[in-house]
Amino acid sequence: xxxxxxxxxxxxxMLFICAYFLGGGVAMLVQAxxxxxxxxxxxxxxxxxxxxxxxxxNATADEMKKYDAYYIGDTSKKVxxxxxxxxxxxxxMPPILDALKKHNVHATFFVVGxxxxxxxxxxxxxxxxxxxxxxxxxxHPNMSSISSKEAFQKELGDLEKSYEExxxxxxxxxxxxxxxxxxxxxxxxxxxxxxxxxxxSLAYVDWYxxxxxxxxxxxxxxxxxxxxGAIVLLHSTSKTNAEILDELLTxxxxxxxTFGTLDELVNESSK
Numbered sequence: 150x151x152x153x154x155x156x157x158x159x160x161x162x163m164l165f166i167c168a169y170f171l172g173g174g175v176a177m178l179v180q181a182x183x184x185x186x187x188x189x190x191x192x193x194x195x196x197x198x199x200x201x202x203x204x205x206x207n208a209t210a211d212e213m214k215k216y217d218a219y220y221i222g223d224t225s226k227k228v229x230x231x232x233x234x235x236x237x238x239x240x241x242m243p244p245i246l247d248a249l250k251k252h253n254v255h256a257t258f259f260v261v262g263x264x265x266x267x268x269x270x271x272x273x274x275x276x277x278x279x280x281x282x283x284x285x286x287x288x289h290p291n292m293s294s295i296s297s298k299e300a301f302q303k304e305l306g307d308l309e310k311s312y313e314e315x316x317x318x319x320x321x322x323x324x325x326x327x328x329x330x331x332x333x334x335x336x337x338x339x340x341x342x343x344x345x346x347x348x349x350s351l352a353y354v355d356w357y358x359x360x361x362x363x364x365x366x367x368x369x370x371x372x373x374x375x376x377x378g379a380i381v382l383l384h385s386t387s388k389t390n391a392e393i394l395d396e397l398l399t400x401x402x403x404x405x406x407t408f409g410t411l412d413e414l415v416n417e418s419s420k
Contacts, residue, residue, distance in 0.1 A: 191293065193220070193329030193348045203376045204350055213348075214418070216336035220348035222378035223417055228409040229375065229401060231256040232349065233385045234285055234325065238268040239358070241391035246274060248394035254408045255279050257347075258385065259325040262287035262311055269315045276316055281411060283323035283347065284308050293332040301338045323347055323411060345415060349382035351375060356384045364393050372400060380414070 195204040203224050210221055222230055233245070235258050249256055258275050260282055265272055275282060286292060287307035295301050305324065312320040324344040326335065331346075339346050353370040355362060362370075367389050371381075383390050398408075 191331055193326070193331065195350065195352075197374050200373050201376055203378065204374070206348075206350065213346075216333075216346065217340045217344070218336055218346035218348065219380065219411075219414060219418065221350040221380055222409065222414045224376070224378040227377045227404075227406045229406050230378075230380045230409050230411055230414050231383070232283075232325075232347065232380060232411070233258045233383050235260045235264045235385045236285075236289060237263050237386060238271055239386050241388055242268070242271050242385050244391040245385055245394055246271075246278060246280075248398060249280070250278055251395060252398045252402070252408075254398060255281070255410050257281040257283050257323065257411050259283040259285035259323070259347075260308070260312075261285045261289045261327075262308055263289075265308070265311045265315055272312075272315055276318065281321055281323070282312065282316075283321060283325060283411075284344070285325050286327055287311065289327045291328065291330050292326050292335055293330040296334065298338050298341075301335065302342060305339075305342060305344065347380065347411060349380045351379045352382035355387040355390055358386065358388075361387060361389045364389065367393055368397070368400070371397060372404075375401060375404070375406065380411075 191207065194207050196206075197204045203221060206220055210219070213219060222228060231249075231254060233256055235242070258280055260272065272282070284305050285308070286304040288304060290304065292301065292304065295304070309320045312318075322342070322344045324339050324346050325348070326346065329348060336346055351371070351374050353362065353367065355367070375381075383394075
């Protein structure tokens, strides 16, 4: 430093100070908003701590509302919003529909292109019995890895078209991300396309065909973790779900719960 002119030393020192504060500012932004949070993929996650109480989720209900996204209803009311993800038919949809009809419960089925293509009669029965059908994408890809709005729109649009060809009706613009994988841009794209996004506040591992849960395991999760305002996700491919649904609905009713629709949840949230 002794060989560097005094003025140059001052300039170098000022540059270091600017760099330090600029770096600090960037660090604070990263801390506040999360590094590359808009681009990173995210998996919907829940944490249950108290039986019968709502879980902790990736975000609060108010935060999700900014994107017309929901995962839970009014937690002061003992209402359940029952939803099913339907990828394909393996014989379990008819008994599920029978149980819903017996209890006069209307659910929302988030379907993919394969289900519409291979099971048009079941799709028509779902609609005829007053259930709602939502968009689970045509090909069930990891939507959070799709950065192009055109590609995102095509996945939803192809499903809309297929649904309309079979039913003659417009698809309700309710969307559920395959595997719960999402990103902020995804939520924004869905909203721009007029969709409302639905996650869930209760689900359990029911999708492995060669490792279906026992009745006892299913009841432990679905009765122990049920809570007011729950959006429940079940898979219509599950043999266990088909076998227990009638009894499950009865038990929830005995616990004082009633059943609402996603339309009702949206209307309540907008008040």
